[in-house]
Amino acid sequence: MDNERVGSVVVTEDSKPIGIVTDRTLGLAVGQEDDPASLTAEELMSGNPETVSADTEAYDLAVRFGETKVRRLPVVNNEGQLEGIVSLDDLIATNAEQLEEAAKVIEAQSPGYAPDER
Incomplete structure (x- = not known):
């Protein structure tokens, strides 16, 4: 995890997620x-991880994070095979970028408008 600079590793069997090991674990x-150091991934992992499909939209991801109370969700294809992982941090960072772009539009269309500097 340190070498790859990631906070979790998804454990798979036949390319399907069967568990997840996190930095917290x-x-x-x-x-x-x-x-x-003698523990195995199987001993450390949380089994049967919640997953999302690759086409899950941002709003539904936010709902899913809230429902599951986890910070990372493996992403699977239609066959249930691992395609990646999405984190709550990913979602927040993406939303922040989108809000920044929206703020630029508001400022451009509203002469004299400037948000409070805090």
Whole structure:
């Protein structure tokens, strides 16, 4: 995870997600286990991860994150095979970019308007 600079790894079987190991899981294991380096991915993973399809829209992702109370969701294709992962951070960053662009339109169409500088 450190080498790839990621906060989670999806564990697959036949290309289908069967679990997920997160940086939080690893951190907790370090504090609770005598020899955390000896643990396997199977021992550390949360099984049966919630997933989303590749065509899930941003609003539905936000709802899904709220329902599942997780920060990362594996993305699967129609056959249930892993295609990637989406994080709550990804969603927030994308929304922030979109809001910034919307703010530019408002400022351009509203002469004299400027948001409060805080």
